[in-house]
Amino acid sequence: MATKRKPRLAVWKFASCDGCQLSLLDCEHELLAVTGQVEIAYFLEASRAVMEGPYDVSLVEGSITTPGDAERIREIREASKFLVAIGACATAGGIQALRNFADVKEFAAAVYARPEVIDTLKRSSPIAEHVFVDFELRGCPISKHQLLEVVGAYLTGRKPNIPTHSVCMECKMRGTPCVMVAAGIACLGPVTQAGCGALCPAYGRGCYACFGPMETPNTTALAAWWRDELGVEPIDIKRALRTYNAGSESFRKESEAYEYADH
Amino acid sequence: MADYEQLDTPSVVLRADLQRLFDSLHARGYETIAPRVENGAIIYDEVTSVDALPAGWTDEQEGGFYRLEGRDDGALFGYTVGPQSWKRYLSPPIRRLWQARKNGDGFEIVHEDAPTPHYALIGVRACELHAIHHLDDVYLGGSTIDADYQQRREAAFIVAVNCGKAGNTCFCASLGTGPAVGPGYDLALTELVTEREHAFVVTVGSERGADVLADVPHRPAAPGEIDLAEAIVAEAARHMGRTLETTGLKELLYRSFEHPHWDEVAERCLTCGNCTMVCPTCFCFTVEDTTDLTGQSAERWRRADSCFTTAFTFITSGSQRASAKARYRQWLTHKLATWQDQFDSLGCVGCGRCITWCPVGIDLTAEVAALRAEEIGQPQPEAVLEMA
Numbered sequence: 006m007a008t009k010r011k012p013r014l015a016v017w018k019f020a021s022c023d024g025c026q027l028s029l030l031d032c033e034h035e036l037l038a039v040t041g042q043v044e045i046a047y048f049l050e051a052s053r054a055v056m057e058g059p060y061d062v063s064l065v066e067g068s069i070t071t072p073g074d075a076e077r078i079r080e081i082r083e084a085s086k087f088l089v090a091i092g093a094c095a096t097a098g099g100i101q102a103l104r105n106f107a108d109v110k111e112f113a114a115a116v117y118a119r120p121e122v123i124d125t126l127k128r129s130s131p132i133a134e135h136v137f138v139d140f141e142l143r144g145c146p147i148s149k150h151q152l153l154e155v156v157g158a159y160l161t162g163r164k165p166n167i168p169t170h171s172v173c174m175e176c177k178m179r180g181t182p183c184v185m186v187a188a189g190i191a192c193l194g195p196v197t198q199a200g201c202g203a204l205c206p207a208y209g210r211g212c213y214a215c216f217g218p219m220e221t222p223n224t225t226a227l228a229a230w231w232r233d234e235l236g237v238e239p240i241d242i243k244r245a246l247r248t249y250n251a252g253s254e255s256f257r258k259e260s261e262a263y264e265y266a267d268h
Numbered sequence: 269m270a271d272y273e274q275l276d277t278p279s280v281v282l283r284a285d286l287q288r289l290f291d292s293l294h295a296r297g298y299e300t301i302a303p304r305v306e307n308g309a310i311i312y313d314e315v316t317s318v319d320a321l322p323a324g325w326t327d328e329q330e331g332g333f334y335r336l337e338g339r340d341d342g343a344l345f346g347y348t349v350g351p352q353s354w355k356r357y358l359s360p361p362i363r364r365l366w367q368a369r370k371n372g373d374g375f376e377i378v379h380e381d382a383p384t385p386h387y388a389l390i391g392v393r394a395c396e397l398h399a400i401h402h403l404d405d406v407y408l409g410g411s412t413i414d415a416d417y418q419q420r421r422e423a424a425f426i427v428a429v430n431c432g433k434a435g436n437t438c439f440c441a442s443l444g445t446g447p448a449v450g451p452g453y454d455l456a457l458t459e460l461v462t463e464r465e466h467a468f469v470v471t472v473g474s475e476r477g478a479d480v481l482a483d484v485p486h487r488p489a490a491p492g493e494i495d496l497a498e499a500i501v502a503e504a505a506r507h508m509g510r511t512l513e514t515t516g517l518k519e520l521l522y523r524s525f526e527h528p529h530w531d532e533v534a535e536r537c538l539t540c541g542n543c544t545m546v547c548p549t550c551f552c553f554t555v556e557d558t559t560d561l562t563g564q565s566a567e568r569w570r571r572a573d574s575c576f577t578t579a580f581t582f583i584t585s586g587s588q589r590a591s592a593k594a595r596y597r598q599w600l601t602h603k604l605a606t607w608q609d610q611f612d613s614l615g616c617v618g619c620g621r622c623i624t625w626c627p628v629g630i631d632l633t634a635e636v637a638a639l640r641a642e643e644i645g646q647p648q649p650e651a652v653l654e655m656a
């Protein structure tokens with residue numbers, strides 16, 4: 006054991022808000038406990054010290070939005086043994102994937118004084134569209150608890166316990182009365198992957214789908230129930246599906262079914 | 269419990285003296301768990317004062333719909349079952365089984381040594397008491413005993429309540445599981461709210477039930493009170509919102525394995541698992557091992573699972589019930605058919621929770637009726653006889 010090199014951990018950033026890296030910084034207490042076992046080789050948000058690759062574990066935050074990003078992610082993949090995409094941006098394209106439903110040139114023209122200097126891709130895409138990803142950790146932002154579970158599982162060589170079932174399972178385990186049934190509030194919990202511990206329903210709000218689609222999301226049946234039984238307007242169904250995980254396939258498709266809804 | 273010879277004459281406890289029941293249970297070391305209003309629903313939680321019970325509340329239920337409404341008589345138990353069931357207390361949804369810590373070259377096991385909670389479950393309905401007996405079959409009836417369940421179960425004191433109102437998604441009368449409470453309780457109450465009095469007709473079901481009642485002011489019930497209590501429950505039986513024809517149910521489901529109706533349900537089902545989570549008899553769980561980052565300690569946890577998750581049947585070749593159709597069929601077939609082969613009873617007690625708390629109102633009684641009706645060449649079932 007003594008001769009074994011410590012695993013090197015690197016943290017990379019693409020188009021994102023840094024919220025997921027903050028979740029990692031929030032683990033400082035737990036990470037300090039493992040400084041003996043892990044070497045933080047690259048984590049600009051935490052330290053300027055940069056160590057050369059290869060890296061044993063790369064945590065990748067953010068989506069691919071520029072030609073430069075598309076190049077850089079390939080280099081990172083080449084230098085990494087185990088690559089984990091973290092957060093809604095890296096796993097679904099993030100909120101910036103709203104551009105995928107519109108013309109990015111128009112956005113650039115509206116936002117920037119000199120749009121011609123903006124070198125951007127038409128779409129915001131998840132890491133897995135560009136390189137092989139070993140594990141996708143969902144969430145906007147990711148859960149600190151789940152992040153530690155994935156890193157801990159990697160270090161001990163076991164499979165991480167990250168359920169892919171609905172938020173409803175967590176909601177019921179917590180003992181929260183369903184907000185959709187008991188209060189008529191539109192909730193995305195049934196089509197959303199667990200991970201947050203059903204935080205919003207516990208505070209009387211519907212789920213916003215921060216953790217993206219669950220394993221077998223029946224968005225069509227849920228949207229139909231919202232519309233027919235809860236009286237949700239089609240445009241609001243579209244908006245609910247078009248947030249942080251708008252680029253995920255099931256949410257995109259369902260939102261497109263309500264694309265031309267104008268009320 | 270069950271072998272206790274019932275006293276011939278029920279007693280009457282006045283509403284004003286009911287606090288003494290809670291007090292007696294506390295004095296005997298019980299944590300009193302009872303209905304309480306939270307977030308627009310009636311849940312089961314620690315309640316120490318009668319004043320915290322949902323006085324003057326009732327519920328309106330439909331498929332995928334639940335609302336609390338006021339009632340003007342101040343009844344304490346004037347509603348039916350809510351989203352939670354007593355399995356939460358007898359078999360908690362998440363529980364650590366043991367820990368392991370590295371020491372030298374090996375490791376040591378650290379057993380859980382938390383004392384067994386002593387719960388007094390107050391307000392257990394007829395269907396719920398049947399559901400607890402089903403959990404007994406599962407966790408205590410086989411070759412492997414669930415020791416934690418056994419300890420909680422043996423410690424639990426049960427105050428049952430006869431239903432004076434049937435819910436719109438209830439169908440216990442079809443299954444013979446209610447609304448009158450059957451054996452297995454320590455004390456059973458029927459709430460009477462009349463012009464003259466607000467009181468409870470109390471039946472004793474066990475030695476310790478008799479001991480607790482002795483601490484509470486009571487008098488023998490008058491014949492008129494006993495008749496009224498029976499009439500109230502009989503009236504509830506006449507107002508079940510749902511029915512389920514049980515004749516040939518097992519055979520129907522076994523014949524229906526390839527029935528096209530499953531595809532139709534699968535279009536509506538969200539595979540969210542709410543139905544199994546709210547069902548008072550669903551008992552499935554998974555076991556997960558976790559390690560800390562330093563690799564010095566590990567923990568084994570038991571967590572509620574559902575046949576609606578893909579992980580439930582995951583083996584090396586993937587999930588064996590990948591489609592929603594296969595998962596819905598598993599749930600319904602287990603509740604109503606394979607359970608009979610497994611435990612000699614239906615796995616359903618007719619509480620209606622899976623109907624009310626399904627976010628899209630999928631109704632097992634309607635799905636069974638559809639399987640029956642669509643069965644080509646099969647005779648149509650006779651209407652369920654209403655209980656007199």
Ligand code: SF4
Pocket residue numbers: 172173174176177181182183184185186192193194195203206211212542627
């Ligand atoms: S509140 Fe939302 S997450 Fe919770 S059970 Fe209802 S639908 Fe599911």
Ligand code: SF4
Pocket residue numbers: 543546547548549603615616617618619620621622623632
């Ligand atoms: S199957 Fe539905 S109605 Fe039957 S006991 Fe379970 S939750 Fe209640």
Ligand code: SF4
Pocket residue numbers: 544549550551552573574575576598599600602603
């Ligand atoms: S219906 Fe499903 S979750 Fe419920 S006991 Fe059967 S297999 Fe388990």
Ligand code: SF4
Pocket residue numbers: 536537538539540541542543544576625626627628629630
């Ligand atoms: S029947 Fe209803 S509660 Fe059960 S998994 Fe399907 S949608 Fe969820």
